[in-house]
Amino acid sequence: AQKVTQAQTEISVVEKEDVTLDCVYETRDTTYYLFWYKQPPSGELVFLIRRNSFDEQNEISGRYSWNFQKSTSSFNFTITASQVVDSAVYFCALSDPNRDDKIIFGKGTRLHILP
Amino acid sequence: EAQVTQNPRYLITVTGKKLTVTCSQNMNHEYMSWYRQDPGLGLRQIYYSMNVEVTDKGDVPEGYKVSRKEKRNFPLILESPSPNQTSLYFCASSPTSLSGDYGYTFGSGTRLTVV
Numbered sequence: 655a656q657k658v659t660q661a662q663t664e665i666s667v668v669e670k671e672d673v674t675l676d677c678v679y680e681t682r683d684t685t686y687y688l689f690w691y692k693q694p695p696s697g698e699l700v701f702l703i704r705r706n707s708f709d710e711q712n713e714i715s716g717r718y719s720w721n722f723q724k725s726t727s728s729f730n731f732t733i734t735a736s737q738v739v740d741s742a743v744y745f746c747a748l749s750d751p752n753r754d755d756k757i758i759f760g761k762g763t764r765l766h767i768l769p
Numbered sequence: 770e771a772q773v774t775q776n777p778r779y780l781i782t783v784t785g786k787k788l789t790v791t792c793s794q795n796m797n798h799e800y801m802s803w804y805r806q807d808p809g810l811g812l813r814q815i816y817y818s819m820n821v822e823v824t825d826k827g828d829v830p831e832g833y834k835v836s837r838k839e840k841r842n843f844p845l846i847l848e849s850p851s852p853n854q855t856s857l858y859f860c861a862s863s864p865t866s867l868s869g870d871y872g873y874t875f876g877s878g879t880r881l882t883v884v
Contacts, residue, residue, distance in 0.1 A: 689872050699859060699875035745811070756802075756827070757873060761811040
């Protein structure tokens with residue numbers, strides 16, 4: 655069965671520290687997509703990144719970086735030099751290969767950046 | 770501005786009183802979906818629509834109805850709300866049913882409380 659596991663329920667770090675959010679997925683399909691979404695305290699869901707299963711290149715966008723490793727079925731998200739504005743719930747998600755319309759979400763990791 | 774608009778943002782209602790949460794997108798997306806978010810459970814799909822007049826159940830459809838008479842609108846109807854439908858609801862859209870290509874664009878969410 656398809657599944658996304660975010661083992662870290664809640665993380666607190668001091669501002670300017672680096673922090674990595676873990677995401678492990680399960681799928682039997684060879685073609686799939688992985689996503690990260692951010693949910694700030696205001697509640698909306700903000701799309702951060704999409705990665706397809708054939709592209710294992712790591713991606714960097716400013717202070718954000720993503721490490722995709724098919725060998726370990728992981729798609730981890732690192733924030734470098736964290737800021738208070740990074741405080742949010744972060745969701746990792748996987749496209750359902752049986753139903754192209756559906757994205758399966760992990761339960762999220764709540765990140766607190768302490769000033 | 771390209772967006773998904775949900776209304777209302779907040780709603781408190783009483784058990785059994787029919788309500789509708791509206792969702793509208795201005796991106797000419799074919800695919801639309803409703804999710805509910807609950808603590809510890811993440812986001813779960815309620816209903817989805819591949820196009821006008823085409824709707825289907827997601828993982829938790831009980832107690833909900835939807836309709837897709839126009840491409841831009843996808844209202845969520847609670848005919849007889851109950852307290853277990855107290856939740857944060859999100860509408861999402863995508864250009865096609867292949868959510869993996871683009872991911873979803875989410876609305877700002879509707880926080881519903883049923884007393």
